[in-house]
Amino acid sequence: MRRLRMGMIGGGPGSFIGPVHRIAAELDREIELVAGVFSSDAGRSRAAGESYRIDPARAYSDLPAMLAAEKARGDGIDFVTIVSPNHHHLPAARAALEAGIPVMSDKPATATLAEAKELAGIVRRAGLPYALTYTYSGYPLVREARARIAAGALGVIRKVVVEYPQGWLSGAAEGKQAEWRVDPARAGEGGCIGDIGVHAFQLAEFVTGLRVTELLADLGTVVPGRLLDDDCSVLLRFENGARGVLLASQIEVGELNGLRIRAYGDKGGLVWRQEEPNTLTLHSLDGGTEIVRAGTVLLGPDAAARTRTPGGHPEGYLEAFANLYRDFAGLLRGAPAPLLPGIEDGLRGMAFIATAVAASRDRAGWVPFDI
Amino acid sequence: MRRLRMGMIGGGPGSFIGPVHRIAAELDREIELVAGVFSSDAGRSRAAGESYRIDPARAYSDLPAMLAAEKARGDGIDFVTIVSPNHHHLPAARAALEAGIPVMSDKPATATLAEAKELAGIVRRAGLPYALTYTYSGYPLVREARARIAAGALGVIRKVVVEYPQGWLSGAAEGKQAEWRVDPARAGEGGCIGDIGVHAFQLAEFVTGLRVTELLADLGTVVPGRLLDDDCSVLLRFENGARGVLLASQIEVGELNGLRIRAYGDKGGLVWRQEEPNTLTLHSLDGGTEIVRAGTVLLGPDAAARTRTPGGHPEGYLEAFANLYRDFAGLLRGAPAPLLPGIEDGLRGMAFIATAVAASRDRAGWVPFDI
Amino acid sequence: MRRLRMGMIGGGPGSFIGPVHRIAAELDREIELVAGVFSSDAGRSRAAGESYRIDPARAYSDLPAMLAAEKARGDGIDFVTIVSPNHHHLPAARAALEAGIPVMSDKPATATLAEAKELAGIVRRAGLPYALTYTYSGYPLVREARARIAAGALGVIRKVVVEYPQGWLSGAAEGKQAEWRVDPARAGEGGCIGDIGVHAFQLAEFVTGLRVTELLADLGTVVPGRLLDDDCSVLLRFENGARGVLLASQIEVGELNGLRIRAYGDKGGLVWRQEEPNTLTLHSLDGGTEIVRAGTVLLGPDAAARTRTPGGHPEGYLEAFANLYRDFAGLLRGAPAPLLPGIEDGLRGMAFIATAVAASRDRAGWVPFDI
Amino acid sequence: MRRLRMGMIGGGPGSFIGPVHRIAAELDREIELVAGVFSSDAGRSRAAGESYRIDPARAYSDLPAMLAAEKARGDGIDFVTIVSPNHHHLPAARAALEAGIPVMSDKPATATLAEAKELAGIVRRAGLPYALTYTYSGYPLVREARARIAAGALGVIRKVVVEYPQGWLSGAAEGKQAEWRVDPARAGEGGCIGDIGVHAFQLAEFVTGLRVTELLADLGTVVPGRLLDDDCSVLLRFENGARGVLLASQIEVGELNGLRIRAYGDKGGLVWRQEEPNTLTLHSLDGGTEIVRAGTVLLGPDAAARTRTPGGHPEGYLEAFANLYRDFAGLLRGAPAPLLPGIEDGLRGMAFIATAVAASRDRAGWVPFDI
Structure with missing residues (x-):
């Protein structure tokens, strides 16, 4: 082949x-x-x-x-x-x-x-x-988190907190990577919200399997002279009534790429952090805490199939990225790739950016979110 | 004596x-x-x-x-x-x-x-x-954080994130500790916001030396049948325009007492976490990260004076609590105790609870905060 | 009373x-x-x-x-x-x-x-x-570790690694605390081995419930002019044949009080670290990892009875120390205190120091250990 | 090209x-x-x-x-x-x-x-x-550790501790990966010492730039019926008199691939851990601790050139491995690759295995190490 x-x-x-x-x-x-x-x-x-x-x-x-x-x-x-x-x-x-x-x-x-x-x-x-x-939806332990939630490990989801702190745009936005991201003509209507907030949004829906239906956005522009937002706080409601918080920032000095998601249900909680991507923390109601580590037999089939090394041999960002291409290659060859983000996710993401930008600009409070 | x-x-x-x-x-x-x-x-x-x-x-x-x-x-x-x-x-x-x-x-x-x-x-x-x-304001490294910010280590503060996740009220509130906290007749108008949210509020003002001047509150009652809030998201503005986020929850299963504060200025950032209270993390603009540890000579005088053991011999919650009593004993003997919270802090805390409860109930969006 | x-x-x-x-x-x-x-x-x-x-x-x-x-x-x-x-x-x-x-x-x-x-x-x-x-035997999670091993959670113990790194005697030994510890007339025949190595020894026997029966010691004096050892490597055999390593040093710059014990059996492993004393990590053969946290219902009776605060409110060195005094007070009032170290433990500790010092000085290789 | x-x-x-x-x-x-x-x-x-x-x-x-x-x-x-x-x-x-x-x-x-x-x-x-x-010598932060030591950041090296705990051979050695490693006909004279101990040995010499000149080895076979060693403790002396400890084990249940190196000099110390490979911890004599993170400007040229992603986007084992192939490709095209391990390193590694196996078998105590 x-x-x-x-x-x-x-x-x-x-x-x-x-x-x-x-x-x-x-x-x-x-x-x-x-x-x-x-x-x-x-x-x-x-x-x-x-x-x-x-x-x-x-x-x-x-x-x-x-x-x-x-x-x-x-x-x-x-x-x-x-x-x-x-x-x-x-x-x-x-x-x-x-x-x-x-x-x-x-x-x-x-x-x-x-x-x-x-x-x-x-x-x-x-x-x-x-x-x-x-x-980020390509990380094996993100897949595992999704699978555990889908299997009911947390019970009914009640609360989701997703944070994406970065600090690299704390000063003047210099260099090829920074310049276009702060330029509305090239980045679009969102700055931080479009660059990383949308990742957080997608991750929250991906992991929980729940759709956001309402939001309240407060986007700020902290660095003087900047035209787009660089610091975002968004409150969320999910379709089942669960409460959510989405924070993204590019002016939190010292934060590199600190994407973190926490989800809590009536039976348990979980935490995953992108900068230590090979573990997933699971909490149960009795205070017990389990650390699920990549490369162990405790991973479900989806996560296991997206892991290339034995436990303790860290995989990272490039391998997570590769998992999306693997799914895409499968799709081109005719295999299903149900977890690969497609145009519907793209639409939701753009609607999230547009809704958050408008709601924040208008100080609109809670607004419905739908697409 | x-x-x-x-x-x-x-x-x-x-x-x-x-x-x-x-x-x-x-x-x-x-x-x-x-x-x-x-x-x-x-x-x-x-x-x-x-x-x-x-x-x-x-x-x-x-x-x-x-x-x-x-x-x-x-x-x-x-x-x-x-x-x-x-x-x-x-x-x-x-x-x-x-x-x-x-x-x-x-x-x-x-x-x-x-x-x-x-x-x-x-x-x-x-x-x-x-x-x-x-x-929490009695912890040596909280004192150190405050002193570093006051000395300009972070530059002008732009962003503060304070979180206080707990999970112990995820189910029915049983037992002496839980029962009164969910009873408006004994707890007052705030549930989670009054029990722990107010700690987070005080800590944010204490560490940064900045006063909150505006807030937007979204308090929820997640556990069915509960009368007071058990999950709180509050957006903040400080007197210098800095943006803030305050999260408190008592239904995040598996979280014990995860109070954490992060502050970011135009020159640096810092992170302190109550469950690992003997370290303070400082970030600089160039990506450098310094870990300040209790009991080392790197602590300023206020923190050093509130540490009873050499580095590596962990102190905790009881010792932080004792630091407040030490300040209070000094006050009774006639010494100044400028950092010991008094009635003004008490008033601000109660105003925070009342303002957040009312603003959330009325879906009022941003409201001024003053007392 | x-x-x-x-x-x-x-x-x-x-x-x-x-x-x-x-x-x-x-x-x-x-x-x-x-x-x-x-x-x-x-x-x-x-x-x-x-x-x-x-x-x-x-x-x-x-x-x-x-x-x-x-x-x-x-x-x-x-x-x-x-x-x-x-x-x-x-x-x-x-x-x-x-x-x-x-x-x-x-x-x-x-x-x-x-x-x-x-x-x-x-x-x-x-x-x-x-x-x-x-x-260190007063820490609740050390008691928990001992109880779990005694209950067979790890199976037959095969390997124990106990480390006690410090760095504070890396330079000249100045100040009241340092001076007597490096003076044979006051400290006795052991330097680092008597000051902290003996803690590691006691902890290893305490946690595993196994006695050391043979050892090989290599004690060094790293800082020029010092009279006693300041860096110790000791290999151990336990009564059941388990292998052990005991490392202690006072010249490892930057280490504060990094006592750590790891024990491994044929069914599981555990790790406890003094600088984060409120958690105990348990590993099972299938790669699963459980974090047991102080203040949760997962603690056994001995550890639970020696915990004064709810989960997430850190206790530390002083509270561990207090647990020994609590046991001692009980003893004076007539209650049994089977886990409180007594003269037998004292003898074993002194024999450990003497044996290690002599075996190292004589380059004796493996020597029997008994008292 | x-x-x-x-x-x-x-x-x-x-x-x-x-x-x-x-x-x-x-x-x-x-x-x-x-x-x-x-x-x-x-x-x-x-x-x-x-x-x-x-x-x-x-x-x-x-x-x-x-x-x-x-x-x-x-x-x-x-x-x-x-x-x-x-x-x-x-x-x-x-x-x-x-x-x-x-x-x-x-x-x-x-x-x-x-x-x-x-x-x-x-x-x-x-x-x-x-x-x-x-x-492991391909990891950017291992290169950074080496460069810092070579530049004198730690002063004169006095102590090196390198540990390589694994647990996957705690039971019967089943499966393609395990079977040949426990078979003398295919693995050679060393089991654990040859599989992972030799990695630890190479890493210690690579990071410190110092050669081992003497060693004392205690290799054990813990799992019944196994023919080769599966648990190794080796004490080291380096050419400058520095003391060292090398531990490797394949029966420490729950350890995945916990390679860790710590080096201490008369001016500072450092710690690197393979399972969190993107940070390097540096300690100074005053108790200060700096965390050097991959992808920041704080990396020296060698480490920076071997990093493919910005800070916070974790790289891992495959990328470290790729760094060796990058050096090798350069070598084939005529560029120097002074840090790429070659036959001399191979000889030293095999001599280490042979010396450790023989010294342990003969209970020979300290033996000279040279090749």
């Missing part, structure tokens, strides 16, 4: 996430990067292609050109992955899907909710695989 | 906090429990007196009786400590102060804000020492 | 352990410090007596004088506690026991094994309570 | 380490697996080739055949990687090197010291790159 061939959109010189997608896609040897529009500047795209060690002829600087040229080859790309800033997501996905090419996309789905709705229509009409790299 | 003589109000059979106050008060041998109205039931008070090993004649069942009898003795009590449920705080403090006896009181100051205002007048008129055992 | 009256031997100005014994003894209000020979210098003893706030007339500077004077009082001391450097232990204990006064003593029992043997005879002849404050 | 082409020896169906090498080698896209003798059984080798998605024609079952066939191709392999059990290492490396093919090999170098000496001669004569995957 041959490797699937991937074309990358974005990921040019200086990109953080381009190489991450490349590593993740190839980790299980089901996928191979063979082409890309790494930059709209031909020289830069060529340089990136060299750094990825692909055939120089397949480092394009124009998406329609790549789609056409690859279609013409016997060994052309099987799908594209979109890793450029948010405002590129819609046009890139549209072009690919309309050319009959499946799409893997970095999150969030688009730059605005309106774009996401448009994209949803395109995906529906195309009838092609489309998925989103909500990375 | 003789030990100060303490009379206890409350703390009868089955009390958790009575023995804690006794141990804390006596730990440094500056204070001695000699009398008490441990219960209004004479037999129960006598039994408690025996368990405390005090002179049986000084185990009273009536507060006026104790105040009169002790006044008549040459070796009568120097102050009372009030450890009974909230609704007793005002009448007990009033009786003592009006009899010329200083008061140490468990928090919160009273059961309602109106009572607190009345008490403030009484304290002012009496001109006698009155203090509140906001225990 | 009145409080037992304690006389202290040692604990003068600058003492660390004197105040610790005082706090620990009095914590449960079963015992009261009323007298002491805090120093052989009358002025210093008086100053210490003042700092302890005892009757100035009962701050003696001569042990026979104290024993005689206290005997003559109606409210004389019920026992003495010996907290002076090691070389005082034997003469002080002998004088007290021969005067009919029970003895609580800091560890190790004496300065040399020969002294310990002499003391054992005295204790036996006196027929009076004698106990040793091997503090 | 094209990818280097790798042929694998070993790594057939059921192999744990084969896929790990494949992922690690390819992670940076400098290397590509193209061929292999995955098994000496043709069907099994073909099946493995399919699982790796390589050209079926290049899944060989005979090493000479692979070497010949690949040499004949224009796109033949650039090097082999040896991932089979220890007893295959020498013959496989010999065949490759004699065919002019560079070798990457799993550790330990060979099954016996005699073999290692033979191999050293072969490598020297061949004049071709040969390296060993001592994985």
Whole structure:
């Protein structure tokens, strides 16, 4: 069974996430990067292609050109992955899907909710695989957390706290990674809420299996002169009445990537932390605490199947990312991938951003959330 | 210099906090429990007196009786400590102060804000020492956190997150400790917000040296049939514009007493956690992280003076509690105790509870906070 | 039931352990410090007596004088506690026991094994309570660890690793605490091995319920000019054939008081760490890990009875110490205290020190250990 | 610049380490697996080739055949990687090197010291790159630890403690991974000492930059019926007189892969733990503790260059492994790789195993260590 061939959109010189997608896609040897529009500047795209060690002829600087040229080859790309800033997501996905090419996309789905709705229509009409790299849902112990909750280990969920503290935008936003994230023209309507708040939102729904139905948002811009939010507090209600808190910040000095989720039901509680991803803590009503560790026989089938090393040999962010590509490769080959985030998750995420931004701006208090 | 003589109000059979106050008060041998109205039931008070090993004649069942009898003795009590449920705080403090006896009181100051205002007048008129055992402000590393922030280590504070998760009221509230806390007649208008939320509030103001000026509260009652709140989310604004989040819950299964405070400024951040109280984590803008440990020479004078053991010999809750009694003993002997919580802190705490309860009930959104 | 009256031997100005014994003894209000020979210098003893706030007339500077004077009082001391450097232990204990006064003593029992043997005879002849404050065996979760092993939770013990790293003697040994510990005339034949290695030894036997029968010792003197050992590696065999490792050091820079014990059997393993004393980690063969936390209902009766606060309200070193005094008070009142270390443990400890010192000096390899 | 082409020896169906090498080698896209003798059984080798998605024609079952066939191709392999059990290492490396093919090999170098000496001669004569995957030396923060010590951050090293606890061989050794490790015919003369003790040994020398010159070994066989050691305690002396302890065990139930190293000098100390590999703890003499985190600007150039994600996005075992392949690829392209373990390290490792096994068997006490 041959490797699937991937074309990358974005990921040019200086990109953080381009190489991450490349590593993740190839980790299980089901996928191979063979082409890309790494930059709209031909020289830069060529340089990136060299750094990825692909055939120089397949480092394009124009998406329609790549789609056409690859279609013409016997060994052309099987799908594209979109890793450029948010405002590129819609046009890139549209072009690919309309050319009959499946799409893997970095999150969030688009730059605005309106774009996401448009994209949803395109995906529906195309009838092609489309998925989103909500990375954190690829961690084995996040899968385990979801499975345990689904199996009733916590009883009825009553409370969810999801936090995503970072500190790297505490000062002026300098450098390629920072600049576009604080620029409404490229990031879209959300700053912190769109960059990491949406991860927290997706994780909360993913782990609990519950949908948010109401929210109250307080987004702030702490760093002087910044145009988008950089510190977010959002209160949540879930469909079953459970209460929730979602905190995200990019000005909490010293926090690196401290995503953490805690869920509590009437029978138990659980805690997972991204910076120590290989353990899951489970609490029971009698005060007992169990630590579930990756690589042990205590993992359920979903988590076990997404673990590549024995217990105690830490896996991390790249492996979690790779788990999403593994699911996507399966999807392309015809296997179901029910936990792989798709356009519906993309729509929910964009609606979350739009709703939170508007509700906060209007000091609207509790507002319904639906999409 | 003789030990100060303490009379206890409350703390009868089955009390958790009575023995804690006794141990804390006596730990440094500056204070001695000699009398008490441990219960209004004479037999129960006598039994408690025996368990405390005090002179049986000084185990009273009536507060006026104790105040009169002790006044008549040459070796009568120097102050009372009030450890009974909230609704007793005002009448007990009033009786003592009006009899010329200083008061140490468990928090919160009273059961309602109106009572607190009345008490403030009484304290002012009496001109006698009155203090509140906001225990967590007695931890050496909380003092250190406060001192570091006051010295500018974090720069201008921008964000404060204080969380106080517990899980012990996840089920039916059974037992002496639980029952009164969920009963409005004894606890007052706040449940979780008054029991632990107010600790978190005091800690946030104490550590940062900043006052809350605005808040948005969402208090919930999760356990069916409960009359008071048991899960609280409160957003804060501080006087300098800093943003804040205060979370408190008593239904987060498996959480024991997970009070944690994090503060972030434009130059640094810090984290302190009550369940590992002997370390303080400091973050700097360059990603550097310093762990300050109790008992090392790195502690400032305030924290160092409140540490009884060398580094690595853990101190805990009882010692933190004792630090408040040490400050109070100093106050009685004429020394200043600027960091010991007093009636102003009591008023602010009760105003916090009242404001949060009302704002949440009315879904009022952001409301000003002042007292 | 009145409080037992304690006389202290040692604990003068600058003492660390004197105040610790005082706090620990009095914590449960079963015992009261009323007298002491805090120093052989009358002025210093008086100053210490003042700092302890005892009757100035009962701050003696001569042990026979104290024993005689206290005997003559109606409210004389019920026992003495010996907290002076090691070389005082034997003469002080002998004088007290021969005067009919029970003895609580800091560890190790004496300065040399020969002294310990002499003391054992005295204790036996006196027929009076004698106990040793091997503090760490007073921690509730150490009691829990012992109980779990005794109940077979780990199966047959195969391996024990006990480590006691400190760093405070990495440089010149300055200050009251350091000076006597590095002086053979006061500390005895062991340096680090006698100060902390013996704690590790006692803890290993206490937790496992197994006796060491053979050892191989490598003691080193790392700091130039020092006369006693400051870094110890000892291999152990237990009576059932289990293998053991005991490490103790006072030159591991940055380590505060990192005592840790791990025990492994054919069915499970456990880990306890003194610097986070309120949790006990249990491992099972299937890779499962349980965290047992102080103050939860999961504790057995022995540990539960030695816990004063609810879960999440940390107890520490002073409370563990107090648990030994609680046991000792019980003993004086006629209750059994089977887990309180006594003269047999003292003898074993001194034999451990002597055997390790000799075996290391002689590069003797494995030597039998018995007493 | 094209990818280097790798042929694998070993790594057939059921192999744990084969896929790990494949992922690690390819992670940076400098290397590509193209061929292999995955098994000496043709069907099994073909099946493995399919699982790796390589050209079926290049899944060989005979090493000479692979070497010949690949040499004949224009796109033949650039090097082999040896991932089979220890007893295959020498013959496989010999065949490759004699065919002019560079070798990457799993550790330990060979099954016996005699073999290692033979191999050293072969490598020297061949004049071709040969390296060993001592994985743990590839972790960025291990590199940082080494760099800090080399720069004098700890002063003169006095003490090193390296521990490698595992528990997975606590019971009967079942399954492909376990079976060969407990079989002298395949593992060689060391069990636990050769499987993981040698990792600890290499890490200690790597991090400190100091060579072991003397050792005392106590290897035990705990599980009944086992032929090789499964629990090891080794005392060390380093060339500068520093004292050391090396512990390794495979019967410590519940320990997964708890490799930990601590080094202490006269100015500071450091701690690194493999299961939380993205932090390094540094202690200074004043009790200060600094946590150095991967992905921050505080890392030196060597560690920074071996980090692929920003701080807080955990990297783990596979990425550490990949760092060794990155160094090896550089070596093949002509760049220096001074920290990549080579045949000298292999010889030292085998001498360590042989010396420890013999010294323990003979109860020889301290023995010199040299190679």
